[in-house]
Amino acid sequence: xxxxxxxxxxxxxxxxxxxxxxxxxxxxxxxxxxxxxxxxxxxxxxxxxxxxxxxxxxxxxxxxxxxxxxxxxxxxxxxxxxxxxxxxxxxxxxxxxxxxxxxxxxxxxxxxxxxxxxxxxxxxxxxxxxxxxxxxxxxxxxxxxxxxxxxxxxxxxxxxxxxxxxxxxxxxxxxxxxxxxxxxxxxxxxxxxxxxxxxxxxxxxxxxxxxxxxxxxxxxxxxxxxxxxxxxxxxxxxxxxxxxxxxxxxxxxxxxxxxxxxxxxxxxxxxxxxxxxxxxxxxxxxxxxxxxxxxxxxxxxxxxxxxxxxxxxxxxxxxxxxxxxxxxxxxxx
Ligand SMILES: *Cc1c(COP(=O)(O)O)cnc(C)c1O
Numbered sequence: 568x569x570x571x572x573x574x575x576x577x578x579x580x581x582x583x584x585x586x587x588x589x590x591x592x593x594x595x596x597x598x599x600x601x602x603x604x605x606x607x608x609x610x611x612x613x614x615x616x617x618x619x620x621x622x623x624x625x626x627x628x629x630x631x632x633x634x635x636x637x638x639x640x641x642x643x644x645x646x647x648x649x650x651x652x653x654x655x656x657x658x659x660x661x662x663x664x665x666x667x668x669x670x671x672x673x674x675x676x677x678x679x680x681x682x683x684x685x686x687x688x689x690x691x692x693x694x695x696x697x698x699x700x701x702x703x704x705x706x707x708x709x710x711x712x713x714x715x716x717x718x719x720x721x722x723x724x725x726x727x728x729x730x731x732x733x734x735x736x737x738x739x740x741x742x743x744x745x746x747x748x749x750x751x752x753x754x755x756x757x758x759x760x761x762x763x764x765x766x767x768x769x770x771x772x773x774x775x776x777x778x779x780x781x782x783x784x785x786x787x788x789x790x791x792x793x794x795x796x797x798x799x800x801x802x803x804x805x806x807x808x809x810x811x812x813x814x815x816x817x818x819x820x821x822x823x824x825x826x827x828x829x830x831x832x833x834x835x836x837x838x839x840x841x842x843x844x845x846x847x848x849x850x851x852x853x854x855x856x857x858x859x860x861x862x863x864x865x866x867x868x869x870x871x872x873x874x875x876x877x878x879x880x881x882x883x884x885x886x887x888x889x890x891x892x893x894x895x896x897x898x899x900x
Pocket of ligand 1: 598600644713752753754768769770771772
């Protein structure tokens with residue numbers, strides 16, 4: 568059976584580096600959305616919690632419930648207010664016009680749009696948003712923003728920091744002290760030092776993928792393994808798989824392994840050279856539940872660096888990782 572194997576010491580190493588940069592375990596909001604970037608939310612969440620992380624962020628309430636046993640604080644980033652908010656979770660206010668739809672008493676963080684123009688209230692609306700949230704009986708516990716290009720050398724980051732500083736001042740004036748502010752994702756955390764009045768909100772760095780300069784010295788956590796379903800000699804001139812895309816120019820030993828695009832791998836079409844971590848070439852079109860490849864024995868490491876697949880398919884490591892099906896078994900070793 569295919570499996571995703573997680574390296575515990577690499578994961579703890581990354582958490583340690585992130586916490587050191589943030590100024591302590593209490594300063595880290597660990598982003599565990601999308602099944603912990605494909606690594607397995609409950610598995611990774613339990614590990615992070617036993618390491619000492621108390622705060623995580625997720626996409627929605629389904630994800631929040633899965634992680635509820637492990638974390639003291641869970642922020643739901645993409646929440647759509649519905650009047651049924653739980654007192655166990657903290658919800659992002661992503662749109663000023665939806666504040667009245669929250670259940671009274673719900674705990675919220677105000678998302679501030681400082682330039683990205685995705686979610687959040689504009690800096691000019693922060694006062695009105697806070698007043699309206701308080702008038703509606705919401706508990707404002709914090710505020711945050713998201714950088715649109717923290718991994719690029721441009722002035723955007725600095726513009727957004729300045730805008731967020733203005734927003735924080737307004738929130739403090741209205742709500743007082745003791746609030747949780749956060750803005751730095753992985754790239755921004757790598758790039759800049761500890762912030763006196765902020766938490767960091769880090770996702771991909773914990774899995775070992777540097778986004779800026781790898782100043783944290785991160786280690787990749789996951790490797791994806793597949794198992795051999797069958798093997799054969801492909802004779803010179805014979806072609807393997809759908810559409811006869813790959814034809815042998817001489818007799819060769821090939822094997823079929825038990826992972827395909829139905830398991831969330833990006834679909835290799837047989838064009839171009841894509842190799843496993845061990846250097847075996849994938850051969851022909853990938854099937855739904857299997858791929859064909861130069862024979863590497865019973866077990867093959869498909870990748871231990873998602874960037875190899877991301878580069879091949881013209882995408883990013885996040886995309887490769889989050890697509891991995893929850894049905895693939897996962898374990899720490
Ligand atoms: C996904 C996400 C993050 C984490 O980003 P990384 O680049 O993985 O560190 C932080 N904040 C928000 C709002 C996000 O959606």
